[in-house]
Amino acid sequence: MDVTQIDTVLPDPPAFRNSAAVPRPGLIEALLAVVGPGGVMVDPEVTVAYSRDMMPLAPSGLPLAVVFPADTGQVAAVVRVCAEHGVPIVPRGAGSGLTGAANGVDGAVTVVLTRMNRILEIDEGNRLAVVQPGVVNLTFRSEVESRGLFYAPDPSSYDWCTLGGNLSTNAGGLCCVKYGVTTDAVLGLQVVLASGEVLRTGRRTVKGVAGYDLTKLIVGSEGTLGIITEATLALRPKPAAPCTLVAAFSDTEHAGEAVSGAIRAGLVPSLLEIMDATCIRAVQEHTGSSILGDGEPPAAILIGQSDSGSTVGRREMDLLEQVCSSAGASFSYVTDDLAEGRLLLQARRAVLPSLEVLGTWLTDDVSVPRTAMAALIAACQEISADVGLTIGVVGHAGDGNMHPTIVYDATDPAQVAAAHDAFGRILDAGRALGGTVTGEHGIGRVKQDFLRSEIGEIGIEVHRAIKRALDPTGMFNPGSMFD
């Protein structure tokens, strides 16, 4: 998001032209007074770009205005203006989300945090950083890596998603099997509440248990409780160069047995990914790379890494190779060569772009007990045959978080309906296996019914009570996560 580019298409002063909602006299003028003319967009031809994130199935609307505050004071002032005018707010980062949580709402103001993109502090002696929400994940990780430190959460959109969005969705990535999701890296937050007041949560120390854990309540709340304007993040030492394993299986069940075997053997790889035949074939064809083999793809490939360093990393991957062989791997290979390791990771990361060549992709996000991974893949194959759409399964095998990805023709209503059907049936299958309907993407506007099924009426009522407690008028992100 380059704000300066967008500014050039803004009328000056901006005319109120939003047709999708009742005009709110004085609202736009008040917003302009807060953030200045470069920080408010109202032209529907422009604001429509903020209607959606990366989830095609979620409902969306046209923002009444899109506002780009430059600091916490401006965010607080925007919240107060919207509260006075009775206008809801949708907080938004880069728009890389996969649940529609940042989708526009007719008649609401979308507050985009990308202008607040400064790394405020990196404290190497205490291994922490203080950041604004608009910092791009990759920018941040590169900056801390240049100082010998490491920020673990690495969602697949890490080269364009923002830390604020990562916090709001409690994003994960490939690192989670060893390092957890975003919440595990957050020490404290600054949050603008519905009252326009600024709440500080957490601390700058490694440990701290003073009061309720408001930090971890806000993380993953998808912008429904407040707007995150600053975060204090825990850093780790930069891990050692990885040792990498790749193993192929003629049967996904054998791959599942290898993952369970790795857990039982006490391994904690820094990464353990799975790709099924559909994904392997798509990557082979799209990238032309032979790193995953040339001919007919195997049923599944596991890619594992250890960042334990030196002989330990090698020993861990050698042990993983033994586990894979015992589970019936048709091929396996361990390498300390960093370029080879990188190529394998690139192939893994190429799955979505490669599937995109075949049609519109719709990626699901279901997390199952690790022992149930193979059963989930089998269920996806059945669903694929049933609905008549390609479903490639790629995922974080080490923690059981799978991303079955449905490929369909978005111009064909029957295929759209079939994709929608498959999406839900995969979630049901995951739940039936003891899993959850989201491991790292969140609920947003696309999984509300599934959240209700998973946590039940008592759970939903507790959500509503907390929402009412912090946001009594329901101004933040209405219609997202739950009603």
Add this chain to the structure above:
Amino acid sequence: MDVTQIDTVLPDPPAFRNSAAVPRPGLIEALLAVVGPGGVMVDPEVTVAYSRDMMPLAPSGLPLAVVFPADTGQVAAVVRVCAEHGVPIVPRGAGSGLTGAANGVDGAVTVVLTRMNRILEIDEGNRLAVVQPGVVNLTFRSEVESRGLFYAPDPSSYDWCTLGGNLSTNAGGLCCVKYGVTTDAVLGLQVVLASGEVLRTGRRTVKGVAGYDLTKLIVGSEGTLGIITEATLALRPKPAAPCTLVAAFSDTEHAGEAVSGAIRAGLVPSLLEIMDATCIRAVQEHTGSSILGDGEPPAAILIGQSDSGSTVGRREMDLLEQVCSSAGASFSYVTDDLAEGRLLLQARRAVLPSLEVLGTWLTDDVSVPRTAMAALIAACQEISADVGLTIGVVGHAGDGNMHPTIVYDATDPAQVAAAHDAFGRILDAGRALGGTVTGEHGIGRVKQDFLRSEIGEIGIEVHRAIKRALDPTGMFNPGSMFD
């Protein structure tokens, strides 16, 4: 807590004899109907044993009754009975807490969870366990270790504290520098709400971000939001045998520099503890052991461990030794000998019993940025001189969580007042250094003013709003954590 022993001192049927509160007609009968005659205690000579935990300074009252439910259904029924009678509830585990959070309240029922002490499941393929709240930490860790697994949180009372208390206080221990506090090991909870309804939070999968993180909101809420009746806990592979370092310093500032240096060097020890001269001398005199040296104690000793295993663990401790030497250590020693390592840990764990010989101990719990550890120790020495009481500093140097321990004569009102004064001044000093007033013990009934200072009025108001949302009549643990 052996319930059967206590049962024998119960009158049958129990007579209502609590003089400290207004009798509630029918309450005891209703409680007896729920939990049976062996599960209700009302004799003040018996219930007085449930007035206090291990924090001498916290206010306390006499429970109206002490109830021992046997399962979740009984807990829910007890909550409904108390709600009907307008009687508050104090949830309690073993009573090892250090903030008075489980102290009795005049006119309230104390619900003790020690009878619910079963390990319900250990799932080795998914590295998780399901437990009841009354399981003793050591019982649980021994059981999982016998299966090659590891439960990290190890508060110093681990041989008698219960997992339910650990969850309610978000307890820590020596492991935290590498493995975090209790919240980092919790996947899900079963919680009885103020309505008597049973809430399930979280999941059985490694990852899961469905809805608000109610699990981590309940963990550390000190029994103010509900009663935890079951927990799903994440396990780790059993770590390798430790390599141990001990280093002595003639100046605590040098020890502080060694800790900062270790962080900057990228070390993540599995344990890194500090003891000051007062603690070392007390242990030398009380235990008669010469493991910490024989003569005049050094200003500080650091004990470090790595559980990375084989050559890596040794290399990490060798590096830590270099860091200590560069920081000016007067002595240092690295050993792979498990018995030596165990003796050093025993000396560390002997600090509180050794200080107890000198008087009543009052242990504080302040967490500071690691770079500020030496400054905190210096502040404690000043406060000690000022108030005229011995203060020994022992703590988790690796994460900056210090336990300055004040020794005083509890029969001397002047010393009690001085101890109280020192307790607060240590917290203020910690906060002034960028720290928090509790790293792992919690707020309870002894640090409420300090919580308010730390999180401010907006923070307190958010706490109140969440409390009202989940417990509208204020039935759970009134007067604990905040008003």
